[in-house]
Amino acid sequence: MAKGDSTKHKIEEAYTSLTKSEQGVADYFLENTAISDFSSKHISTLLYVSEATLSRFAKKCGFKGYREFVYMYELDFKDYFTEKEEKEISDITRSVRKNYKDIMVKAFDLIDEDQMRRIASRLSNTEYTVPVYGMGSSGYVAREFQLRFMRLGLDVIAITDSQMIAMNASLVKRGSLVLAFSISGTTKVVIDSIKKAKQNGARVVLFTSSKDKKLKEICDEVVEVAYLSELETGTKISPQISLLILLDVLYTYYFANDSYFKAEKYKRTLSALEIKI
Template sequence: MNHYFKSVIPVIESNYNKFTTVEKSIADFFINNQKKADFSAKTVASKLFVSEASLSRFAQKCGYRGYREFIYQYEENFVEKKETMAGNTLMILNAYQELLNSSYSLVDEKQIERIGNYLNKAKKVLVCGKGSSGLAAKEMEIRFMRIGVDVDSITDTDLMRMRAVFQDEDSLVFGFSIGGQKEEIIFLLKEAEKRGAKTILFTANNRDDYKEFCTEVVLVPSLLHLNHGNVISPQFPILIMTDIIYSYYVERDETKKKILHERTLQALEKSYTEKIERK
């Protein structure tokens, strides 16, 4: 279960809404295909009734230099893996393994380093999300609060709109939206960006217009095309990326942040002990 490879599938999924109708038909083919075959440009173009130039443009929209580079990466999906379990256990573990592989494919380490720099410079951090994304926002607040970050999480729509107007150049705002279309999250990021704040959107849906109001767009895996995705916690892809950011951030001043973390644990233990003694 520890086999990781750079898969193009999450890259295709995250860019899906940017494709033309022809490019979406190409994307659907590669997403749904389960068999290793002849993926030469000539063969695939003939099979899908598209031009080889369309395949090239599709590959470039996915971030590759051309179709040849794209297909070289795509064929990694067919590396043989040995399975030693069966039933629901294997189904769930494989689903999480696929999400981890997808995260591995999407993570941009230079971007993570930039976000670490933003966290170091920010005087206040705001993390926002609705539903399952809201749970991930609360988790991020607790994690980073314990190492000295002045951070709040918000899950209420009205509070998001109110807090948007108080952001400034000292602020760093995270918005969590898998679909990338939560109106209140987009509103918050747009208003914060207008006021000079750094803004970061976590989403599975990459769109060109995000660049107008997002300092960074962190792509996370989508559950849409994942078999049995309905049994996987929706916040899991976001938590993976926040854990990676956390590890990079802690590494910058590991001793100091470990001390702060220990102090928060000690404070919690002291509070618990005092409650027991009062009883």
């Protein structure tokens, strides 16, 4: 007997001993494929039988009463779907799913709404090109940032080469805005470059999981990024996922700031991409 079929099996075994009205009840429960309202009041009305008939039906199937029958019948459904899930989802897939769930919960718990508003406002009001620094997996996020925000009209450039990051930091103008991504907070070229950019009078925003207090001394904003052990090595899930979550939140805040103007910019950039040469 398959897991999840025990109650229906008992109904089938008792079927020939049931009266016509009881067999009508049996047919309903044998053909049913989902949990619903199985209360005696609801089923008696639905099947045009008395609640006493339901009680006799349950006892003939081997249960103390209708209430116990319903309990076991629903439990069989739960067992069936649990078994089905276990068969269809391997331990490996379940582990990946858990890691994604954990990182998403942590990411949204860490989000500082006021901080997102401040950064979005600075992006909207900057007069200069916004350089976005990132190396390795953080570099992928920097390029995604450029692609997403450029479509809304922001003058932004992703810089993912170590020498280019260093040179850009030495040339940024006073009052400009610099964004940097470093999950570990220890990428030397990125940290050295935001120090240099800060010395040149730029406003610096760093996205990192590091809790090093020294980073706050060289940045105007430090956005805390969710982190799982071994995340930056990519041995669990894509290490940039926590940064991408923050990117999406920031993007939404940025778009909400003068959404009509940004929507028009978005339409124009999409039109440009559709031009055939």
